[in-house]
Amino acid sequence: MRWRLRGSIGLLGRLFAILLATVTLEFAVGTLIYERASQLSLQDDEARRLAEHLVIARKLLSENPSRERPALSFQLTTDRYDVHWSPAAPPPPPLSPGLERMRRQIIDWEPSLEKASLWLRLTPGRHSEINGGLRLPDGSWLYFGMHHSGGKWAFTIGRMGLALIPMLALLIAGWLLIRRTLAPLRDLTHATHRIGRGVEVMVPEAGTSDVRNLITAFNAMQARIHRLIDERTETLAAVGHDLRTPLARMQLRVESVADPDLREAMSDDLDEMGEMLESLLAYFGGDREPESPVRSDVAVSIATVVDAFQDHGHDVTYDGPDHLEMTVRALSLRRAVRNLIENALHYGHRARVSLERKDGEILIRIDDDGPGIPRDRLEEVLRPFARLDEARQRNTRGLGLGLAIVQKAVAAEGGTFLLANRPEGGLRAEICLAAPRSTGRG
Incomplete structure (x- = not known):
């Protein structure tokens, strides 16, 4: 089945499949590289925003008494960040390389957080969350969480949709160019079918150099074949004409034979020879024009x-x-x-x-x-x-x-x-x- 399907795909389809595979691969690799770069840029931007939010929350919580800190933490909580205050100290979590990099970015933006024992932890889930904590000057702790919204993915899908537009335009343009390039081969195919029915068709030389060379060789072969056919037809026509003349003379001479049995036998032989000649000329086309x-x-x-x-x-x-x-x-x-x-x-x-x-x-x-x-x-x-x-x-x-x-x-x-x-x-x-x-x- 696989060989049959492969044989059913024409040259135009194969070239278009190659073009489609090439453009798709380029699109996938380009999108992957762009997404990687976007993630780096997005991670740096998130680190800056988180650092600013933590500095503000740390300052406000440090300047207010302990009894007001829970309510103040609630007020500092947003759709993006969760803030909690607790006097208990958390266990130090292991940091993954990715979170360690983000921790360094936060500290680079706000060096004052370096002395606050900042730690980060990744909580898996449908939307991954980054949790962490830092120590306040009085020894209590500020806990925070940062939510990853689906806006990033919506933005990615929209960007991919915009990138598909030039990709589709490129595919359509490539299809038209390939079809135009293969047009001389289609003309050659049609001419081959017509030649098989005895029609002489001179194919115009067009296309690439290889295709033009093929068409030139095809036209030369076609001319030789038709020349051989014409020579055969002319030869058979001449032979048929030359043989009919002696047969007609022999038929006249048979009439002069006195023995009726001999005359009838000779006449039958001449008739059979005439039928053989007619069948040869009819089969090989030497008796008349097509x-x-x-x-x-x-x-x-x-x-x-x-x-x-x-x-x-x-x-x-x-x-x-x-x-x-x-x-x-x-x-x-x-x-x-x-x-x-x-x-x-x-x-x-x-x-x-x-x-x-x-x-x-x-x-x-x-x-x-x-x-x-x-x-x-x-x-x-x-x-x-x-x-x-x-x-x-x-x-x-x-x-x-x-x-x-x-x-x-x-x-x-x-x-x-x-x-x-x-x-x-x-x-x-x-x-x-x-x-x-x-x-x-x-």
Whole structure:
């Protein structure tokens, strides 16, 4: 699961995560350092205030008789400081390093407290308190307590909130800058997808030097690939043209053969050679320029192909709507349907063609009553030049490109092509295309 999640995060997300981690770490460290400095400043300020309060309380209590000191202590008590008077002497408490430092700060502010045996003690609780005492000139003791209020934390939270504003602004600016930096890579990704569909896209060189070098290499590779494809297409077109001419001459000469059996056999051989040539040119694209999608009536096209087979006496039927318009490569789709019907008739005795719209998809099915294909070899027959003569009849014509041509045509439409053995016997070939939003007449 961890590897899958890691693979699902894009480059933009990773860079933003790095930026977020860096800014967060800087914010945390900066806040910690600032808080440490603030604590030192706050501790020094508290020591000064406490020293002033103790000097005033010590002077007032020392100058008044013992009977008035409890009431006077009550009057000296504030929300911040508690003051009590007692004639008893407290036990000397151990001082922590932090309190010893604060004691020295108090004495530095009021050196007169040095001779008063000032002591401090930390009382833990929800709000930590610092308690202590000092000796009056007559030997009695003044006890005091200092409360830590929550204002410090409220002040800290508010300060952190203010510090978050530039942090968020920095994150947003960093996100936009990273997104702009990675824009050439996104263009390169989109171009790669389009090239996979046979479209030549020259990506503008932009971005950092590494990205520009990558785009330059990509454009050069793309140019070489398309040049090789063009050379192959031109070669196949030339070969196809050159081979059609002698085949046509041989067909004319066959007509002059007196022996009818020999003439028929030679004519069949020439027809098979012509079919092989057509399948090669159709698969490798050497017969014409790439076909562009156009608005076509798929139902009429399929019905026309079925009628042509019926005119030649074949048992082929069509079940589907009279009209179904969508944007497709009409010639390629018609050839694919024709190949599937020829396969159905060659390996069986009849072909059942159906067309329907179901759940947002257009389904074209061709069923036959032949022997079917072994389950473990259903994918193998889709490969170019695949021959399964042991599963079908031995007199297979062509080069084994029929189903490969169908798969290529369906892939160009963005659809899927499936083969499956029917439970009642025979093979089902199914073409699945995305249904258009509007199918026109139906």
